[in-house]
Amino acid sequence: MKVIECRDLTKRMIGRNALNQLSFTLEGDKITGLIGRNGAGKTTLMKILAGYWHETSGKVEVFSERPFQNLNVSVNAIYVDDQMKFSHTLTLEDILKEAARFYPNWDTVLAERLFDYFSFHPKEKHDYLSKGKKSTFNMIIGLASRCKLTMFDEPTTGMDASVRKDFYRALLKDYLAHPRTILLSSHHLEEMEDLLEEIILIDEGQVVLHESMDELKEYALGITGRAEILEPLLADEEVIYETRVGDYSTYAAVKSDSPVIQKAKQHGMATGPVPPNDLCIYLTAKQKGGIDDVFK
């Protein structure tokens, strides 16, 4: 069954399209990474999927229904970010009780065990939690709700290294026991890439790449070689990324099936995989050159 379907989904924001005819489909119980730079449209997309915001045009369906102000979607989908708002009058304990009342699959035992493990106090108020503690508490809500569609938007904001590790492990263990569709957004792909089955890379409101993690790892190859030999080889070919290293060397990333690779190997150049995080950076790089150009 299709969990998410977007076709030509557009969201008009002040002066620009935050989502610009974005299309993709998500099926089955997978953990998917939503990757993109700041302002690429990750949050906008997830808020539309959660039914918080309505689309400007195009088609968007969650569990085959339009999500905006849809009760079925709001009960079966959860969107977690570091700005989740709860009533000022409720204590943490009250919030968990209310969440249990709202979400049909809520796991009280899991919620309480995580709550104790991360040393929360039942009478604390959400507003007074530190940034990292807020993220940790919100993560508990996100996991214990067991929603068929669970979305985490930059879930590890403010968490310290050990809590981040615990979060990823808790997420995986709960997913293994209760498979469901999980969408994780982050710009730190490297810290969660092992958890993901596939990624959706978005840039300027469009899907650039929707691939399985394994394919992404083999999508491109990096070549390092002497500039005067490598650069002519790259001249007429599709190059994902190219940079000078020092005065004489060039590093280039090309697709794994590019004819350049064979030629480079014949010249004795070193080739190797391109880490997924680097690849995503290369694929979404602005055409204005790099940070170095600012200082020229």
Added chain:
Amino acid sequence: MIDPSGGRPIYIQIAEWIETEILNDNFKADDKVYSQYQLAEMFTINPATAAKGLNVLTDENILYGKRGLGKFVTTEAKAIITDKRKNEKLKGLLTEVALEAKRLQVGEGELTEMLQQAITDVKGD
């Protein structure tokens, strides 16, 4: 970017880990190996990635599946792994050694001597 040899896919690392377990006799012929879910939990990785590692070994006849029961070690597994490691890993390592020797202008005689020394060192352990 600096180290082009790094970052091997996780499913290959999982497959190699199981191979090493078989070579070390931690799994013998007809033993059941870990399921994709156990591997996912052990290494904190996605179960689909773990499954891919198991499938690679099944395709190479190192494991066989019994529907609904899991994956088991074949009788030939150890021989296949040994053979494969000799042909791929060892030869690959030697090619790298030869390349590095060339870059450093280390001659055949010197290289052979170094290899013999390494063999003696390992025996001494």
